[in-house]
Amino acid sequence: MTKDQLLTRRRALLAGAAAVGAVGTAGVLAAITGEEAVRPALPAVGPPAAARPLKPSAYRLQPLTGYGPPRAAQRKTLVRHEPMLKVSGRGRTMVLTFDDGPDPRYTPHILDTLAEYDVHAMFFVCGEMAVHNEDLLARMADEGHVVGNHTWSHPLLTRLSRSRIRSEMERTCDVIEDAYGERPEWFRAPYGAWNRAAFQLGAELGMEPLAWTVDTLDWTTPGTRSIVGRVENGAAPGVVVLSHDAGGDRSQSVRALRDYLPQLLDSGYHITVPRRQYA
Template structure:
């Protein structure tokens, strides 16, 4: 009888110990899960262990379906230029005038050097600015304006206009205007779309609001990091009366525009020797620079 009682007590004690261990393990597990599912701002989601997928979130709102574009009926840039020739231009009239233009400015790495060359040779050019860069470097934007150059609108963040909504397109234009206005005192009448891309709906809006969409017919291809000789050849081989020349005065990380800076004096001298007058885009097109 005593042996049975002792066995029972030993079993009871062992069971209690096992139950206690299990309870502690379960508690630890619950605490661990609670930590994993803590709010996002309380954990390091860059840690591979804490991936976004493992964090409990509210379900994302359902996005409205985007209107599909019939690619077959979509007009090419060439067709858009013909259809909206008074709004969408790539060159000026057939006169001995050429407009030098510089995109993606202001950029402290390259823009000041370009301005120095233009000042030395007494040339006025057109600078198509990005609104975000104007906010980051207002002193450079002011220098462009103060030295007599014309400022045009090149969007706020440099998106492909083909890939954004109409409301986003308008916002890109308006936000850049808000950045430019305190510096220049005017709202540019000229818009250069990033990558030269634009939709028909955007062109219609631009026409209704008295803007000119200004692309180019001579491309320096300097964004490829070409050297002086290559940039010079690309420009001079394509120039003709009324040409609009595309160059860059700024770029992204790792951009190399030394070829443009070194070629610019030679471009100016060569074109002047050929009898060309170097003017701004509004002068070339015979329009006002502001709305």
């Protein structure tokens, strides 16, 4: 093939391959003429894309409910007019609950005892305590315990406005979700002081109200024997036991649990946590 013929053929090929692009054209030329294709130069190597600062996008979607991180959808819950005092279950079922924590001085010891006997309990936490001890809520989640809402600062709800009650509950729900991994399904009013707003707002936030059947009165520090005696004398199917793992010196509560828990199990009681029934 003469040089003029080769040039004419190259022009025709280039014109026909224009839509294919430079890379495709080079390949076609190499196949026809036997000449080595010239590859386009690669861009200079720079930092990986992930390391480059991202520019804010005008099209970035924002949460519909606000500017904070998206939260789990609230569950549909019926509005009750009084709290649950007992739980249903087959056989000799009981529930142990601990309020006001978590407290790094006492809560870990309670968790250790529960783990030793492979028992699950409920912890009604205060937001102002939980926010500084999120590792304990994470441990509760890992070990199968249930975490409930006991408001942010443990106020008397009957003296608060509706907006303040909601704030106390909602802030605590957010902390629990962050540390525990999901929003709480249960709440308990501080001091057992309930009102209509508490029931309504609790339901709006997807929580059931749970009170108690047996009060150990451990917050009065009556002595380990006294706490143990109240639990053993009050034991019965469906009973909910109230104790505390924070709010003062709870060393008696820690020692009492070590005493009465194995005795309850030896007596045939099944210590468990309640399950929600959704509307």
